[in-house]
Amino acid sequence: MNIAQRYKDELAKTPLILGTRGSMLALWQANHIKERLESQGIGVELKSIKTKGDKILDAPLAKIGGKGLFTKELENELLCGNIDFAVHSLKDMPVIIEPQLMLASITKREDPRDCFVSEKYPNIESLPKNAKVGTTSLRRSMQLHKIRSDIDTQSLRGNVQTRLQKLKNGEFDAIILAAAGLKRLGIAHEIPFVIHLETNEMIPAMAQGSLGLECRDPKYSPNFRDQAIYKVLESLHHKESALCCNIERAFIQLLGGGCQSPIGIHVTNLKENQLKIECIVGNLEATKVLTQEQICLKGEVEYVLQNMINSLKNRGVDEILSEINKK
Template identity: 55%
Template sequence: MRKIIIGSRGSLLALWQANHIAQRLKEEHGLESEIKIVKTRGDKILDVPLAKIGGKGLFTKELEELLLSGEIDIAVHSLKDVPVEFPDGLSLVAITKREDVRDCFVSEKYPSLEALPLGARVGTTSLRRTMQLKIIRPDLDTQSLRGNVQTRLQRLRDGEFDAIILALAGIKRLEIEGELRYAKPLEIQEMIPAMGQGALGIECRSDSEFWEILCKLNDEKTQIFCECEREFIKCLEGGCQVPIGVHANLNADHKLVLVAKIGLPDGSEVLSEMMEGEIENHLQIAQSLAQRMIARGAKELLQRAEKMAFESLK
């Protein structure tokens, strides 16, 4: 079988992810691969907050165009960046086993969110994180922070921020925990992650000659949790750049528990819900929870959130 061409963004973390998949393909299936680096719109526009340029395919569109043209065979994504709808002819073939799903507080001076001084500057790319930070600490000055992990950490070290929030999965994959003076994971109860956070999604053409091999990279339990979270987002018609936290997991009784939180970016209005059920009913649980939140005004709240975020950037 010929060598597989893997499309990837060019950051150290994206390349770690692509190399991780390449290594698994070689070790588990004897398949050689080559990595092709692709710059996406989200990588090119770094001086504008994500909420202003946000939309479907911010970090995936260029990779998907190369998949459709046959220039690459698969694209490896952070699943949290992948829209819930795919172009015709493309689909997710595998979702890999999840890393730690939590967000992480990182600072050079302060050991925790609680220890930050009044009005401290906190950098984050995410309206979801901004909303939940404001719920905990309304006084914080949340500011847009774009770029790869190394760029964000350098801006923190340069004193532009008192703290920043990163995905713990990226910190662990890059093995940089020892380089951070203060790094404290934020528990899910205080900051619900993004859909698919911590998992990698492998996208390819639906008629790919590699489909059967790629399926074997899938982690069934992670797939169920991520499908549940993505179905919830789909029902709410929410994109990657609106303030929605959603997380699925198993409780001590082996029931699937889905928790969700949506709200305005300033944390002034928030809806929170939780639902549990049998794991084989994961899609129905997501749909039911979404409908419950829609009945409470979720869609209208998200429209206001999007408008508020955009107006604050004018």
């Protein structure tokens, strides 16, 4: 009997409990992972858990944000043994993970771009003066102001369906959503105008488009079942996507930012062992905006990232982030 079969035999005894948020998109993501594991003969049951980000809907994310806004409760359930693993939108995961837990797998990345979504207007340029644009993200808000300083960005909370309903009700002229979520839910065709924003228009959040599968770290567990869970989740790991996402997460950590910081960072795999790294940092009014773009070999990433951070610091990035944190 090989090792892989031993792990599968262990997990065949009882279904794995998968912790997930309860929104339609989160459940799509959880069921997607459930189906992939069940195709390997491993039973999975879902457990829906409300996070702080799901419970507090009457305040901007930046005001209630911080480490673990959408992940803390799921991690607590993991640590208590109430669930076996959790599925997160990787962009929501803090770059520093709780001790005794680990990111076992990063899935193949869906479209990482943001989308301009509107009932009336075909693009950002066509919006009326002082148009109301809904977004939960300081990063998106900052980049919208960089494109058009007159845009009135307003906090838009709730799941994708709630946000789209508010747009339909005329509360906003447009909203910004992740392309990955629209594609996974299969609802883009229901909206009059959905425009994908290229990275030279709006740089995405770190790891946007990938899912992160989190479990207990088997190094800290004597339980053979935890080793088996890690090994099976590892089978869903997508190396190329993980390379880009991990570089983006490393950039945020080096810069001292977080999930809610006005920082865009995106890494693209190019041919011939090359990567393109794009980043943007700015204040909310976009009166101070720093951008950088580097193309490097994969073996040069650590050196290039540190050079980018040093350059941003020399150009005043610490002052920009400090200003944001005081608001």
